[in-house]
Amino acid sequence: MTVWIEGATGKAGRRVVEALTAAGLPVRAASRHPGEASGSVTPVRFDWYDESTWANALGNADAVFLKGLDSDDEAAAIITRFLAEASAVSRVVLMSAVGVDRTPNTAPRRAVELAVERSGRSWTILRPSWFLQNFDEDEWVFARALRESNELYAGTGASKVGFTDTRDLADAAAAVLTREGHEGRSYTITGPERLTFGEMAELLAKTSGRPIKHVDAKPEEHRRHFEKSGRPEAWVNHMLHLFKLVRAGVFTAQTDDFENLTGRRPRTPRQYAEENWQPTPQR
Numbered sequence: 663m664t665v666w667i668e669g670a671t672g673k674a675g676r677r678v679v680e681a682l683t684a685a686g687l688p689v690r691a692a693s694r695h696p697g698e699a700s701g702s703v704t705p706v707r708f709d710w711y712d713e714s715t716w717a718n719a720l721g722n723a724d725a726v727f728l729k730g731l732d733s734d735d736e737a738a739a740i741i742t743r744f745l746a747e748a749s750a751v752s753r754v755v756l757m758s759a760v761g762v763d764r765t766p767n768t769a770p771r772r773a774v775e776l777a778v779e780r781s782g783r784s785w786t787i788l789r790p791s792w793f794l795q796n797f798d799e800d801e802w803v804f805a806r807a808l809r810e811s812n813e814l815y816a817g818t819g820a821s822k823v824g825f826t827d828t829r830d831l832a833d834a835a836a837a838v839l840t841r842e843g844h845e846g847r848s849y850t851i852t853g854p855e856r857l858t859f860g861e862m863a864e865l866l867a868k869t870s871g872r873p874i875k876h877v878d879a880k881p882e883e884h885r886r887h888f889e890k891s892g893r894p895e896a897w898v899n900h901m902l903h904l905f906k907l908v909r910a911g912v913f914t915a916q917t918d919d920f921e922n923l924t925g926r927r928p929r930t931p932r933q934y935a936e937e938n939w940q941p942t943p944q945r
């Protein structure tokens with residue numbers, strides 16, 4: 663089996679590439695800016711908004727890992743066309759997000775889930791919670807403000823979140839791609855404990871020795887914070903919507919799905935922090 667991985671240079675896709683190559687599978691690693699080939703990984707240029715890239719990127723893949731298109735109203739239509747053209751692909755694993763199944767069928771991400779379910783392929787949906795890697799790898803969401811001003815900007819109130827390590831999401835993806843019995847099923851991939859963003863800021867502060875503080879910003883202040891650093895309006899609206907969902911408790915979900923799929927406990931926020939937030943040595 664050759665697996666085509668979308669978003670292969672991103673926080674999740676990169677780890678899915680690693681998990682599948684570790685499992686001995688050839689991988690086609692798709693993104694707009696592919697890197698260098700190595701081992702069983704073939705990087706391929708792919709752009710959702712340039713259909714001329716689709717067929718070459720897919721090549722001989724017979725399974726796909728889809729990240730989907732976030733807040734684009736056309737996402738479901740685009741993915742339906744993509745899967746219709748991908749006639750050799752028999753297995754589809756979609757990375758969605760916690761709570762998407764409880765949104766209206768017309769919401770872009772839910773519409774993508776339904777498009778995959780109706781694609782006529784063997785499908786599995788993974789719904790992870792907020793990624794721990796947003797704190798150190800996602801410049802736009804949290805990493806830049808944390809680095810520049812020790813601020814964890816998140817208008818999330820006191821709601822708890824079952825943060826997911828993207829390495830666990832990747833191991834779950836490898837499990838459902840390489841083993842039988844997951845067809846037509848959906849799994850919610852969360853961490854083993856729930857923290858508020860305030861507790862997360864305390865954990866990062868304690869581990870790094872830095873004065874990191876949670877800024878529980880109101881939506882308008884949050885909008886100004888994001889817009890100040892040039893984020894596009896559609897992205898800002900999408901993020902503010904996600905913070906609203908956190909406040910509403912949508913990401914408080916915690917399940918055993920990861921452990922049932924892989925036979926081990928998911929990584930804790932503390933493990934993530936200890937691996938990524940150690941104090942920087944003084945020169």
Ligand SMILES: NC(=O)c1ccc[n+]([C@@H]2O[C@H](COP(=O)([O-])OP(=O)(O)OC[C@H]3O[C@@H](n4cnc5c(N)ncnc54)[C@H](OP(=O)(O)O)[C@@H]3O)[C@@H](O)[C@H]2O)c1
Nearest residue numbers: 669670671672673674675693694695709710759791792793
């Ligand atoms: N972040 C979270 O906390 C979280 C939680 C749950 C679910 N999710 C889901 O995970 C997804 C985001 O995954 P991620 O955090 O791994 O992404 P990411 O780190 O933002 O990476 C995005 C990836 O997509 C590629 N890409 C961007 N635009 C593209 C386009 N037009 N055509 C083809 N490839 C494109 C990027 O590479 P190039 O720039 O080279 O194209 C990159 O590989 C979202 O859909 C979200 O719903 C995220």
